[in-house]
Amino acid sequence: MTYSSDIEGIDALSASYNEIRKEIGNVIIGQEDVVxxxxxxxxxxxxxxxxxxxxLAKTLLVNTLARVLDLSYNRVQFTPDLMPSxxxxxxxxxxxxVFKFLKGPVFSNIILADEINRTPPKTQAALLEAMQEKIVTVGGTTYPLPRPFFVLATQNPIEQEGTYPLPEAQLDRFMFNVLLSYPSFEEELRVVKNTTANKQVELRKILxxxxxxxxxxxxxxxxxTDHVLEYAVSLAARTRPGTTLATEEVNKYLSWGAGPRASQYLVLGAxxxxxxxxxxxxDIEDVQAVAEPILRHRIVRNYKAEAEGISVEQMIKRLL
Structure with missing residues (x-):
């Protein structure tokens, strides 16, 4: 698939994106920012x-997305006894x-890693390595993962007992950290109406x-442009306490800031x-539009921020 120019390609991407959102909206009500x-x-x-x-329809969203994008999909429920194999x-x-390799669920275009913080670090690391390298090595043999390859992991913010939170270094592998909120009253009314009736939705394959x-x-x-690049890099740099670009509030409330991967994702996301x-x-507005989900999991508050109730989101908004 090719277009005569990048401009024509961008027009096609914009049109496809709007079609995808409309098609997903036939199943997923609300959650526009998440989509x-x-x-x-x-x-x-x-x-x-x-x-x-x-x-909040996390699993349904991924399943719907895979159908609209015509991609293979696997869901893995992470549990304390799950092994890398x-x-x-x-x-x-x-x-x-003769030994032969039996491929696991990771060999799909889209992987839903459900409740990734419920499995031990060894199993988390196995998935995160596959995410970074886009390959799997077993018994000295390397197997490429299908392209495109996309991992959507979920975490439950409640019931933290018996969980294994992802360390900051591993969270850095994720481009976005997206918070899902409850639907509005009108949205929930539509959800209940649609899901308690015999309503079947036929989804079109867009891409x-x-x-x-x-x-x-x-x-x-x-x-x-250079000024947008400089804005993205300086935005990430300003989150790092003890550095020349750090603001007074950053030095006061943060113990760690975002690394260079944040700068890369700010530019790509923009x-x-x-x-x-x-x-x-x-432009700069595009960088600002993606800044919060990119920086949210790359900034670590100190005890003073926690004691004074200063959230990561508040810090990002002040930096913007």
């Missing part, structure tokens, strides 16, 4: 972490007395794997946000 963030992650070739209480696959001894890979390459080609909006180059 937008997930689609930006996919087109930017990143991964997404969703944080929300049970019953349960995700990656394992070697088994076949009838011919396929080849087209998504094309759009992922296209996003990399979107030009960025490119994609501009493209899906029909713009051919991002």
């Amino acid at each position: 937008k963030s997930v689609l930006i992650s996919i087109f930017s070739n990143g991964h997404c972490l969703l944080v929300g209480v049970p019953g 349960d995700i990656l696959g394992s070697e088994i001894l076949g009838e011919e007395r 396929n794997a080849e087209e998504i890979e094309y759009f992922q390459r296209l996003i990399r080609n979107v030009p960025v 490119k994609c946000h501009a493209a899906i909006s029909g713009k051919y180059s991002p």
Whole structure:
């Protein structure tokens, strides 16, 4: 799939994005910002972490997305006894007395890692390595993962007893950390009306794997002006306490700031946000639009911030 120019490609991406959102809206009521963030992650070739209480349609969203994008999909329920081989696959001894590799659920285009903080660090690390390298190595043999490859992990913010929270270094592998909120009264009314009746929705396939890979390459080609680049990098740098760009509030309330990966994702996210909006180059508003979910899990508050009730979101808003 190719277009005569990048401009034509961006127009096609913007049109496809609007079609995808409309199609998903036939099943998912509300959660427009969440859908937008997930689609930006996919087109930017990143991964997404969703944080929300049970019953907010996280699984339904991923399932719907896979159908609309015509991609293979697997859901893995993370539990304390889950082993790395349960995700990656394992070697088994076949009838011919020869070892053969049995692929695990990770060999799909979209993986839903449900409640990723309920499994031990060894199993978390196995998935995170696959996310970063896009390969799986078992028994000395390397197996490439299908492209595009996208992990959407969920975390439950309540019932933290018996969980294994992802360390900051591993959270950094996720492009976005998206918080899901409860639906409004009107949205919940529509949800209940639709889900308690015999209503079947036929979803159209809008894109396929080849087209998504094309759009992922296209996003990399979107030009960025120097002042937008400098704004994105300085925004990430200003979150780092003890450095020259750090503000007085950052030095007072933060113990750690965002690393260079945040700068990369701010630029990529801004490119994609501009493209899906029909713009051919991002501006500072596009960087600001994606800043909160990119910085949220890369900033660590100190005890003073916790004692005074200063949230990460408040800190990001002040920096913006």
